[in-house]
Amino acid sequence: MSDKYTQFVSHGLGRDIAKRLGLPQPVVLRRHQPGRPLIDGPVLVQGSTRGADSLAAALLGWNLDVRRHAIPKEKLGAIILVLDELAHPADLEKPVLTAATSLRDLAPNARIITVSRTAASTPEPATAAARQGVDGLLRSLAKELRAGATGNGILLADGAGTTSPGTLGAMQFFLSGRSAFVDGQFLTVSSAAGRLPGDAGKPLAGKVAVVTGAARGIGAAIARTLYRDGATLILVDIPAAGDHLAEVANEVRGTALQLDISRDDAGQRIIEHALTRHGRLDIVIHNAGITRDKLLANMDAARWNAVITVNIAAQLRINEALLASEHLPDAPRIVSVASTSGIAGNRGQTNYAASKAGVIGMVRATAPLIGGRGGSINAVAPGFIETDMTARIPFATREVARRLNSLQQGGRPGDVAEAVAFLASDAAGGISGEVLRVCGQNLVGA
Amino acid sequence: MPVNGQSDPGQPRPGQPVPGPQEPAATSSAQSPKGGDATEAAAAPRLRRAVVVGGNRIPFARTGGAYTKSSNQDMLTAALDGLIARFGLQDERIGEVAAGAVLKHSRDFNLTREAVLGSALSAETPAYDLQQACATGLETVLGLANKIKLGQIDSAIAGGVDSASDAPIAVSEGLREVLLDLNRAKTVSRKLQVLSRLRPKDLAPDAPNTGEPRTGLSMGEHQALTTAQWKITREAQDELAFNSHRNLAAAYDAGFFEDLLTPYRGLTRDSNLRADTSLEKLATLKPVFGKNLGAEATMTAGNSTPLTDGASTVLLASEEWADAHDLPKLAAVVDGEAAAVDFVHGKDGLLMAPAFAVPRLLARHNLTLADFDFFEIHEAFAGTVLSTLAAWEDEEFGRTRLGLDGAFGCIDRSKLNVNGSSLAAGHPFAATGGRIVASLAKMLHATGQVDGRPARGLVSICAAGGQGVVAILEAL
Numbered sequence: 002m003s004d005k006y007t008q009f010v011s012h013g014l015g016r017d018i019a020k021r022l023g024l025p026q027p028v029v030l031r032r033h034q035p036g037r038p039l040i041d042g043p044v045l046v047q048g049s050t051r052g053a054d055s056l057a058a059a060l061l062g063w064n065l066d067v068r069r070h071a072i073p074k075e076k077l078g079a080i081i082l083v084l085d086e087l088a089h090p091a092d093l094e095k096p097v098l099t100a101a102t103s104l105r106d107l108a109p110n111a112r113i114i115t116v117s118r119t120a121a122s123t124p125e126p127a128t129a130a131a132r133q134g135v136d137g138l139l140r141s142l143a144k145e146l147r148a149g150a151t152g153n154g155i156l157l158a159d160g161a162g163t164t165s166p167g168t169l170g171a172m173q174f175f176l177s178g179r180s181a182f183v184d185g186q187f188l189t190v191s192s193a194a195g196r197l198p199g200d201a202g203k204p205l206a207g208k209v210a211v212v213t214g215a216a217r218g219i220g221a222a223i224a225r226t227l228y229r230d231g232a233t234l235i236l237v238d239i240p241a242a243g244d245h246l247a248e249v250a251n252e253v254r255g256t257a258l259q260l261d262i263s264r265d266d267a268g269q270r271i272i273e274h275a276l277t278r279h280g281r282l283d284i285v286i287h288n289a290g291i292t293r294d295k296l297l298a299n300m301d302a303a304r305w306n307a308v309i310t311v312n313i314a315a316q317l318r319i320n321e322a323l324l325a326s327e328h329l330p331d332a333p334r335i336v337s338v339a340s341t342s343g344i345a346g347n348r349g350q351t352n353y354a355a356s357k358a359g360v361i362g363m364v365r366a367t368a369p370l371i372g373g374r375g376g377s378i379n380a381v382a383p384g385f386i387e388t389d390m391t392a393r394i395p396f397a398t399r400e401v402a403r404r405l406n407s408l409q410q411g412g413r414p415g416d417v418a419e420a421v422a423f424l425a426s427d428a429a430g431g432i433s434g435e436v437l438r439v440c441g442q443n444l445v446g447a
Numbered sequence: 448m449p450v451n452g453q454s455d456p457g458q459p460r461p462g463q464p465v466p467g468p469q470e471p472a473a474t475s476s477a478q479s480p481k482g483g484d485a486t487e488a489a490a491a492p493r494l495r496r497a498v499v500v501g502g503n504r505i506p507f508a509r510t511g512g513a514y515t516k517s518s519n520q521d522m523l524t525a526a527l528d529g530l531i532a533r534f535g536l537q538d539e540r541i542g543e544v545a546a547g548a549v550l551k552h553s554r555d556f557n558l559t560r561e562a563v564l565g566s567a568l569s570a571e572t573p574a575y576d577l578q579q580a581c582a583t584g585l586e587t588v589l590g591l592a593n594k595i596k597l598g599q600i601d602s603a604i605a606g607g608v609d610s611a612s613d614a615p616i617a618v619s620e621g622l623r624e625v626l627l628d629l630n631r632a633k634t635v636s637r638k639l640q641v642l643s644r645l646r647p648k649d650l651a652p653d654a655p656n657t658g659e660p661r662t663g664l665s666m667g668e669h670q671a672l673t674t675a676q677w678k679i680t681r682e683a684q685d686e687l688a689f690n691s692h693r694n695l696a697a698a699y700d701a702g703f704f705e706d707l708l709t710p711y712r713g714l715t716r717d718s719n720l721r722a723d724t725s726l727e728k729l730a731t732l733k734p735v736f737g738k739n740l741g742a743e744a745t746m747t748a749g750n751s752t753p754l755t756d757g758a759s760t761v762l763l764a765s766e767e768w769a770d771a772h773d774l775p776k777l778a779a780v781v782d783g784e785a786a787a788v789d790f791v792h793g794k795d796g797l798l799m800a801p802a803f804a805v806p807r808l809l810a811r812h813n814l815t816l817a818d819f820d821f822f823e824i825h826e827a828f829a830g831t832v833l834s835t836l837a838a839w840e841d842e843e844f845g846r847t848r849l850g851l852d853g854a855f856g857c858i859d860r861s862k863l864n865v866n867g868s869s870l871a872a873g874h875p876f877a878a879t880g881g882r883i884v885a886s887l888a889k890m891l892h893a894t895g896q897v898d899g900r901p902a903r904g905l906v907s908i909c910a911a912g913g914q915g916v917v918a919i920l921e922a923l
Contacts, residue, residue, distance in 0.1 A: 247528055
């Protein structure tokens with residue numbers, strides 16, 4: 002499971018060899034460590050709008066070393082490009098080319114974050130062109146960055162500003178090591194809902210969260226991350242995985258609920274367990290999923306149905322039960338694990354991709370429904386993640402798959418978990434119906 | 448005496464007020480503010496309820512199977528950790544944990560405490576080992592329930608474990624004596640002198656066996672005598688075995704064990720379970736016990752339990768503790784009774800003690816067999832269950848041995864071992880009590896009330912040495 006190549010080319014002789022031969026040069030990514038600063042080094046806030054000013058003021062409040070103008074040769078931790086008042090594509094030139102002069106001063110694992118408005122929220126073609134332009138700009142720039150640096154964007158819909166809780170929450174997420182494997186992605190802040198946590202180290206304090214498929218892999222990592230962030234956990238997995246589930250539950254001080262989520266009454270069982278044992282239910286993480294890969298020409302009903310049942314039908318039914326329940330607190334949060342297969346497709350995975358694309362459709366359609374209760378629903382789409390499952394891919398195929406993204410390495414289960422934990426937090430309350438890819442900007446697909 | 452969930456042997460005595468189930472725990476204090484009652488109250492402290500919160504076991508494995516390399520401590524720790532995970536007991540200081548094993552290594556002298564230390568419980572949880580042969584598991588439940596009733600502890604975990612795979616093998620008596628003397632010898636010449644006593648035969652190890660020390664007969668041979676005495680047919684035994692497998696398989700299919708069992712070492716079901724067995728298949732098996740009795744031998748590998756490895760645990764608590772921890776209360780542990788028979792002189796069969804314990808226990812509570820909704824009679828052998836039932840239905844046995852006017856009674860067979868028992872699940876000696884109590888508590892809770900009273904269950908477990916322990920549980 003360990004990526005020995007990345008270790009090898011990260012320093013000394015290995016780095017020299019890789020450079021001379023033009024081989025991929027992945028670096029060890031900066032990941033979140035509790036107690037460490039959000040980001041090392043100065044943060045350059047580029048832009049002269051009022052939105053940029055108020056954002057810079059907010060960042061100062063987090064004790065960041067904020068710059069409004071670059072000092073040549075000074076290594077930067079991040080560049081925040083505030084483009085919230087674009088009216089015409091020509092408006093891009095000045096801020097973008099100014100930022101360009103600082104690109105060579107980015108420290109390893111630096112961040113570039115754009116803040117702009119959604120193109121769909123304007124009827125003006127020139128404005129829409131400018132706003133949509135940011136999309137192509139950021140995705141291309143992210144592919145040019147090196148040494149673990151990433152580029153991501155925050156899109157503001159009508160009703161959201163540069164200092165809305167969702168904007169600041171997304172800003173913290175993108176600046177921090179929590180977003181290590183998120184690259185070339187946008188998050189839309191659709192409203193001013195949500196709030197930043199009182200204790201930045203425990204953003205989920207007081208929350209009761211359910212994680213399905215929690216016995217191993219990404220699910221277990223999600224459980225550990227939510228626990229680290231202060232949540233009380235209910236861990237669900239099929240009875241046959243009960244031993245691993247118990248291990249994880251004892252590690253994160255949660256309760257293990259052996260339950261097949263494809264059972265008709267799974268939603269009720271989860272709600273009942275949460276209410277009787279923990280008094281409430283704030284967060285549901287739909288992580289459980291299976292693969293039954295076959296080329297469609299060889300697909301049988303059993304393989305097809307098993308994947309559809311577990312990966313999407315079960316989530317739909319559990320969500321129905323949750324939304325029908327009168328016992329949920331205000332602002333419930335649901336996060337589903339989708340997959341880049343559901344976005345870009347994958348040979349041999351018609352059933353899996355259909356189910357995961359289904360998750361994305363479900364999340365978008367459920368957002369207005371759960372929004373009525375002040376809640377949110379989002380999806381995370383992992384790319385190549387180093388798990389027991391991917392460890393079984395033949396060596397050469399795995400080695401290629403790992404390098405096919407801007408960060409030239411596979412992600413860790415914890416990287417997916419960080420994105421899930423962020424979307425499950427109140428800081429992300431203004432973000433709903435979104436699909437966040439955790440794929441290191443995979444080169445195939447969207 | 449009125450029936451209630453708190454009866455206790457010997458108290459309260461007839462004529463004294465019987466504490467009702469609804470009375471708060473504070474009344475367990477012997478100090479009464481009312482002077483008139485103080486003396487009596489001190490003599491008969493009011494007891495609170497001990498409830499079964501739930502249980503956890505690992506699947507039982509046939510010896511030499513999935514758990515061949517697992518020690519008693521490994522399995523008991525796994526069963527504990529599954530219980531802890533189910534009920535969120537991490538770092539919890541439990542009042543006391545009691546468990547035991549029948550086949551025990553000398554290094555397992557503090558087995559239960561070592562398992563607790565290896566588990567996710569608070570290291571400040573005390574524990575003790577208990578051993579009463581196959582009744583070990585049930586006796587830990589009764590002993591801990593009594594402590595809870597008395598107010599000595601608020602929570603407890605009862606359990607049991609056994610491995611016939613990882614069984615202890617001792618050195619011979621001759622070698623053992625030589626080794627001990629060698630250790631005491633101070634000089635080289637003395638040491639050589641001691642060593643010279645060693646003979647080749649002393650080097651043969653002493654393997655454990657399940658034979659009775661006082662008769663030399665194995666348990667199966669003992670039961671064969673009893674089976675023949677009560678004229679239990681091969682067909683009746685095979686039918687009981689068939690029902691056990693069928694009921695256990697159905698329970699698994701219905702998800703009954705989802706919150707009673709945690710997989711272990713790749714096993715998700717009891718490996719002895721044969722969901723596809725049939726009366727025809729069972730009828731083809733050759734007898735293994737009682738082949739020299741003259742009568743027709745009827746006991747086969749199919750209607751006898753195999754040697755098994757496994758562990759089980761039961762979480763017990765006072766009602767207050769369960770409520771404070773937002774945990775379920777499935778059933779109350781009402782009362783228990785132990786009995787023993789003189790099998791050495793052949794007065795009764797080795798495994799017939801429950802035939803005496805149950806009538807005594809029911810008499811104490813003014814109950815008859817008709818007052819029960821579930822019977823959990825441990826299937827050491829199909830013949831054991833059927834011999835016990837036959838004794839209860841026998842007028843002469845009732846008159847001469849139980850001192851009754853006639854037969855003790857018969858049970859509604861549709862209430863017997865409804866989710867399977869040891870013939871299908873297997874029988875890791877000390878773990879059987881915990882398996883039965885946790886499963887029965889769940890069944891009772893699901894049934895709730897019957898005819899305006901709480902559903903009631905009877906547990907009966909026979910044990911080596913001519914012993915038996917039985918208990919009553921009531922739904923909450």
